[in-house]
Amino acid sequence: MKAIERKVVRCVCGCTVVEFVNFPDDDYICLEVYENAFYSKHESMLKNYLKRLWKAICGKEYSLFDIVILPENAKEISQVLAEWTEAE
Numbered sequence: 001m002k003a004i005e006r007k008v009v010r011c012v013c014g015c016t017v018v019e020f021v022n023f024p025d026d027d028y029i030c031l032e033v034y035e036n037a038f039y040s041k042h043e044s045m046l047k048n049y050l051k052r053l054w055k056a057i058c059g060k061e062y063s064l065f066d067i068v069i070l071p072e073n074a075k076e077i078s079q080v081l082a083e084w085t086e087a088e
């Protein structure tokens with residue numbers, strides 16, 4: 001049984017944490033997104049719900065939020081994902 005591996009990346013403003021989790025025995029990688037509770041209260045939940053509902057009615061995609069990462073973080077993620085997906 002191989003160990004589960006994790007790589008965490010944070011948005012530069014601190015609003016969101018994305019955790020990449022590798023389950024090598026089950027042959028999949030999971031992305032877990034954590035939202036900082038402080039930032040999540042800044043936008044109106046009703047306003048967001050209505051925006052999402054309207055986009056759904058129109059059959060359009062809805063962007064939930066942006067996650068901004070630095071180039072060095074992108075490089076780290078790409079290296080980790082390359083390691084996790086290398087053929088053995």
Ligand SMILES: [Zn+2]
Nearest residue numbers: 011013014015
């Ligand atoms: Zn942010």
